[in-house]
Amino acid sequence: MESEQRRPPTGPALVRFEAEDLGHGRDRQGRPRHLVLPGLTLTLHEGERVALLGQSGSGKSTLLAELRDRLGTRAAWCPQHHGLVPQLAVYHNVFMGRLPEHSTLAGLWNLVRPLARPWREVGELCALLGLEGLARRPVGRLSGGQRQRVAIARALYQRRAIFLGDEPVASVDPHQALRLLALIDARHSTSVVALHQRELALSHFDRVWGLREGRLVIDAPTRALTLDDLDTLYPDADAPADASSEPAAPTMPNPEALPCARGRP
Numbered sequence: 001m002e003s004e005q006r007r008p009p010t011g012p013a014l015v016r017f018e019a020e021d022l023g024h025g026r027d028r029q030g031r032p033r034h035l036v037l038p039g040l041t042l043t044l045h046e047g048e049r050v051a052l053l054g055q056s057g058s059g060k061s062t063l064l065a066e067l068r069d070r071l072g073t074r075a076a077w078c079p080q081h082h083g084l085v086p087q088l089a090v091y092h093n094v095f096m097g098r099l100p101e102h103s104t105l106a107g108l109w110n111l112v113r114p115l116a117r118p119w120r121e122v123g124e125l126c127a128l129l130g131l132e133g134l135a136r137r138p139v140g141r142l143s144g145g146q147r148q149r150v151a152i153a154r155a156l157y158q159r160r161a162i163f164l165g166d167e168p169v170a171s172v173d174p175h176q177a178l179r180l181l182a183l184i185d186a187r188h189s190t191s192v193v194a195l196h197q198r199e200l201a202l203s204h205f206d207r208v209w210g211l212r213e214g215r216l217v218i219d220a221p222t223r224a225l226t227l228d229d230l231d232t233l234y235p236d237a238d239a240p241a242d243a244s245s246e247p248a249a250p251t252m253p254n255p256e257a258l259p260c261a262r263g264r265p
């Protein structure tokens with residue numbers, strides 16, 4: 001199990017950024033108006049499971065949006081705020097994951113009267129995600145954790161090779177987070193998942209991308225990293241409870257020691 005979780009990536013590059021400026025909006029030269037990640041150099045390889053870390057505002061969603069653009073229909077997408085329609089039932093929200101694949105008529109018909117096959121498929125996914133019996137319930141009447149699982153079900157329903165998730169396990173307990181990540185892994189050969197649970201990043205993923213102040217400061221296999229390395233991504237985190245001691249200055253991982261400085265393993 002351990003070796004499976006930490007397998008080194010061997011697949012070809014799926015997306016490569018080479019000193020690229022990522023941000024929001026475009027000026028006349030096609031450069032971002034609001035620059036978030038200047039000069040980003042990064043490669044996503046097929047077969048990798050990547051944890052994307054960094055404090056709020058560090059650019060995780062910006063990077064995921066760019067990956068999503070480049071990967072197009074190869075990637076399933078689970079957005080940060082779920083993107084669900086609260087008035088519609090769980091079934092319809094999950095079905096919308098594949099709406100572009102259906103004709104307009106089939107899509108509309110299915111809203112009124114669910115078609116047998118998607119009804120069965122969505123029901124199976126709901127059962128896997130602990131949402132049994134909720135297919136007809138409007139999403140607006142679900143708990144935060146249940147909504148999160150509906151958003152994951154919708155992404156799984158897309159049946160893509162790659163999974164991109166913006167904090168898809170933020171509202172569930174650690175045990176459930178592991179279960180959900182296992183379901184995601186079982187259905188996708190490659191994933192990039194933004195999250196804040198550092199232990200989970202080290203225990204579950206092959207690689208960490210760590211963003212801080214507009215820079216990719218960690219790009220390393222998890223086996224080469226410690227929790228202390230990941231702590232450096234959160235300079236604004238609360239000081240230790242022991243008020244008598246001087247707060248320790250944040251220590252960046254030694255760049256020479258990190259595999260992103262040494263090249264790929």
Ligand SMILES: Nc1ncnc2c1ncn2[C@@H]1O[C@H](COP(=O)(O)OP(=O)(O)OP(=O)(O)O)[C@@H](O)[C@H]1O
Nearest residue numbers: 024025034036054055056057058059060061062063
């Ligand atoms: N549509 C947008 N237009 C302009 N600036 C934006 C836009 N979306 C985000 N930003 C800015 O880009 C920066 C990075 O935001 P981003 O959402 O990528 O961070 P994040 O790491 O995902 O944060 P969080 O963990 O809070 O979701 C922030 O300064 C944010 O204000």
